[in-house]
Amino acid sequence: MFNFASNTQLSQDQAYQQLKNDSSITLLDVRTEEEYTEDGHIAGSVNVPLHLLPMNVAKALPDKNAQVFVICYSGARASDAVNYLKRLGYTKVFNIGGVATWRYGLTR
Secondary structure: OOOOOOOOEOOHHHHHHHHHHOOOOEEEEOOOHHHHHHOOEOOOOEEOOHHHHHHHHHHHOOOOOOEEEEEEOOOHHHHHHHHHHHHOOOOEEEEEEEHHHOOOOOEO
């Protein structure tokens, strides 16, 4: 298994396998709404743009101990979101990079 305490990066291969096998994982896409709908997204993901995360975090992610994978376009905004969520007390948040390199298919 993975060390949830310190590592906040997770490879997309690891993320894909875990998402396939665990429906309790929240996949948070922090791109803009336009990017999410027009460029495609991972099926089952939740879109909360990074700039709206502070206003929507409690509603989108009510359980601070739930496992959350965060994605954006390249991984930079996902990193910002992971750092923000960690500061708020979320314990199992992981940056899985960007949809630009996601090779498991996107939906519109």
